[in-house]
Amino acid sequence: MTPTPAGPEDAPRLAALHARSFERPWSAEDLAGMLDGEGALAFAAEAGFILLRSVGPEAEILTLAVAPELRRQGLGRALLDAGLSAARQHGAEAVFLEVAADNAPAAALYAASGFTAVGVRRGYYLRAGGSAVDAVTLRLRLPSPAA
Numbered sequence: 001m002t003p004t005p006a007g008p009e010d011a012p013r014l015a016a017l018h019a020r021s022f023e024r025p026w027s028a029e030d031l032a033g034m035l036d037g038e039g040a041l042a043f044a045a046e047a048g049f050i051l052l053r054s055v056g057p058e059a060e061i062l063t064l065a066v067a068p069e070l071r072r073q074g075l076g077r078a079l080l081d082a083g084l085s086a087a088r089q090h091g092a093e094a095v096f097l098e099v100a101a102d103n104a105p106a107a108a109l110y111a112a113s114g115f116t117a118v119g120v121r122r123g124y125y126l127r128a129g130g131s132a133v134d135a136v137t138l139r140l141r142l143p144s145p146a147a
């Protein structure tokens, strides 16, 4: 269950994992493009993955997903830790992400890792039923790699 680096060649299985965690799945083609993009950092295990983009002093968590039947066993945290560590090594001084305001599990995970809310985008996510949900922007400041 230890996360290992992932690349564009992993896109099909990561897309399958993504589709099990989000209402609006990303295609393997889209994921391959992101994994091949500037500053892409990704880690995966059998049951989950994280994808970040780290450019200059800022990194962004683009997605994080763990298979529903294997949640609450520490994989989400392990993926997040791998991604944060890689972003720090890559020179990022802060990591950002957006999380749906009603996503309690993710909010708890990020809060436990030190992220704090720095903004809200009203009605950013459109649910399948048609309702709109706010996105909360979270930020974590990273210590320098030398620290």
Ligand SMILES: CC(C)(COP(=O)(O)OP(=O)(O)OC[C@H]1O[C@@H](n2cnc3c(N)ncnc32)[C@H](O)[C@@H]1OP(=O)(O)O)[C@@H](O)C(=O)NCCC(=O)NCCS
Residues within 6 Å of the ligand: 021, 022, 063, 064, 065, 066, 067, 070, 071, 072, 073, 074, 075, 076, 077, 078, 097, 098, 099, 100, 103, 104, 105, 106, 108, 109, 110, 112
């Ligand atoms: C968010 C997600 C990745 C967490 O993965 P996970 O493997 O279950 O997380 P972990 O087992 O490592 O949990 C780490 C901590 O997060 C918090 N947490 C995770 N799930 C939680 C839940 N359902 N309720 C409350 N806290 C939760 C807890 O603090 C937990 O620590 P603990 O188990 O010691 O209490 C997973 O729920 C998921 O894939 N959700 C759907 C996709 C998603 O929302 N991704 C994030 C988008 S920004």
